[in-house]
Amino acid sequence: MNLAQLGPRNGDNRAMNPSAGGVFTPDAFETRAVQALREGGLRITSPRLHVIRKLSQSSTALTANQIHDQILADGDQVDLVTVYRILSTLMELHLVHHIGVVDAYTACDLESHGNNTEHLICTKCGSVQELDAPGQALEATRAQLQTLGFNPDQIKIEITGECQKCHN
Ligand SMILES: [Zn+2]
Numbered sequence: 527m528n529l530a531q532l533g534p535r536n537g538d539n540r541a542m543n544p545s546a547g548g549v550f551t552p553d554a555f556e557t558r559a560v561q562a563l564r565e566g567g568l569r570i571t572s573p574r575l576h577v578i579r580k581l582s583q584s585s586t587a588l589t590a591n592q593i594h595d596q597i598l599a600d601g602d603q604v605d606l607v608t609v610y611r612i613l614s615t616l617m618e619l620h621l622v623h624h625i626g627v628v629d630a631y632t633a634c635d636l637e638s639h640g641n642n643t644e645h646l647i648c649t650k651c652g653s654v655q656e657l658d659a660p661g662q663a664l665e666a667t668r669a670q671l672q673t674l675g676f677n678p679d680q681i682k683i684e685i686t687g688e689c690q691k692c693h694n
């Protein structure tokens with residue numbers, strides 16, 4: 527498994543990927559992100575919009591470097607530090623998630639949720655899907671944590687494997 531080499535595929539569209547949760551078309555994600563920025567008293571800057579669009583249009587998680595490269599390839603200007611800063615702002619707003627196994631970022635598929643996330647990451651095509659209801663696995667984890675006396679801030683579940691498209 528070499529997840530680090532998985533990159534975005536041309537012509538991919540996250541709207542084409544059915545997800546267990548609420549499905550957002552790229553436009554819907556952008557609309558929601560813009561609204562969340564406004565509500566947070568944050569300006570809708572062109573670099574912020576560029577980052578939102580790149581994540582919205584990709585079915586795979588993108589590294590900060592990939593987002594940066596794609597924006598430059600479009601002929602727009604932004605520096606890498608700004609991309610990282612924008613990503614952390616978007617993560618604070620729960621609009622973007624960091625996927626640890628690929629050290630990359632993905633647009634949130636759900637309308638709203640708390641701190642806990644569950645993602646399926648395909649090791650063949652790199653597609654990322656967000657699960658709506660972590661459900662029983664999460665309940666079992668919570669029970670275990672309680673036994674250990676551990677108070678969790680956040681539970682992130684990342685499941686790697688083959689997506690339906692690659693498996694069939
Ligand atoms: Zn999410």
Ligand SMILES: [Zn+2]
Pocket residue numbers: 648649650651652653688689690691692693
């Ligand atoms: Zn796949």
